[in-house]
Amino acid sequence: MTQQSFLSEILARIAGAGRSRTQAVEDTAASLISLCHSLVRDVSEAEGLKISRQILDIYAAADVAEKAAFFFAVSREFGPDDAALSAAVANWTPGDIDAARALHFVAEPQTQELIRTINRVPGATVELVAMRADLLAHAKQNPHLRGLDSDFQHLFKSWFNRGFLEMRQINWSTSAQILEKIITYEAVHEIADWDDLRQRVGDPDRMLFAFFHPAMPDDPLIFVEVALLSEVPNAIGPILAVDRKQTDLDTATVATFYSISNCHAGLRGVSFGNFLIKQVVAELQKLRPNLKTFVTLSPVPGLRKWAEQSLLNGDALLSDTDKATLSELGENYLPQDDFVTKLAARFLTEAKRASGTAADPVAHFHLGNGATLLRVHPGADQSPRGIASSWGVMVNYLYDGETIEQNHQAYANHHDVSASPSIIALSKG
Structure with missing residues (x-):
């Protein structure tokens, strides 16, 4: 779906409430964008703070449709300065570090300067973090907003560094x-x-x-x-x-x-x-x-979904016995401990994303930090959430100071999973 069609769909959804509602969405977005254009112009510090506060206040009072229209407008209107970028590209030659640096700064979307300027207002950081949470929800449905999100993420990685x-x-x-x-x-x-x-x-x-x-x-x-x-x-x-x-x-x-x-x-x-x-x-x-x-003592949130999808897809990680057992397993029944323990060990050590990293998000986090997959515990989480996500399986990851860095490098460079001998034996069983 294109950026324009996605916005049109949002406006169409509210059209049933009347022309006045549609106009209100457009007016709110236009008001915010006008203030943003004023802000990135050369205004005094006091005026800049005043405008930034207005932007944050109007945004906070906006509804979902108004915020979506605002994000689309920012993404469309606050890209790099095309003329300046073209001139910088023309001035660059291989090996010219100063020209490359100039090109880097000119290529920066104006959204980044807009966000930085708004952040000068006392207390704005937490409001901008909440704004990005709204943006993420819209970016899930429309890839044209992902560039705007990358601008937020780029700045936040700098502002929130260690x-x-x-x-x-x-x-x-x-x-x-x-x-x-x-x-x-x-x-x-x-x-x-x-x-x-x-x-x-x-x-x-x-x-x-x-x-x-x-x-x-x-x-x-x-x-x-x-x-x-x-x-x-x-x-x-x-x-x-x-x-x-x-x-x-x-x-x-x-x-x-x-x-x-x-x-x-x-x-x-x-x-x-x-x-x-x-x-x-x-x-x-x-x-x-x-x-x-x-x-x-960690959950395995991806286990049950992976097993059910693998059964449908005929994943090679499932043996014929595994497939038969899963096929016979009712929605509200739990697999035997031995079976689910081996299945979890195989999932955590061998199931990978397209990038080569661990399929389970919690495993990816801890393995990326240099931990070792130590033990699998069936029935460790009897909560409804634990049963729904992993049939109750939980695992231990060990943080051993002597091996953390080595494990981290092996996982980062080659996606190697550090696992105890007992886990490796289970995964092969």
């Missing part, structure tokens, strides 16, 4: 404003209520660490929840249980990362997790020298 991030431990004395956001943002294991939260951040054998940015000091970007245990865990239930027995800190030798939550859809594609885990490991080693093992 040098600007601050890691904090969240505990029960942390402000209620931040604690409320932890409840809202938890994306892996829902926090039921304030008592549940208190257990996760207040109990001595539970810890939570988050990254913050100076422009968003009370709004976490990503956080990881940690359980201090005496052995590598094989199920999530005992970790989350209200009536669980707390681990004696003198016997705690295992730090388990059991939940990692990215907090803002508008920061998708900006990597924080690898830095956070490594920094948390370093911090835990200082706080608790008796901790010797650092593992995750």
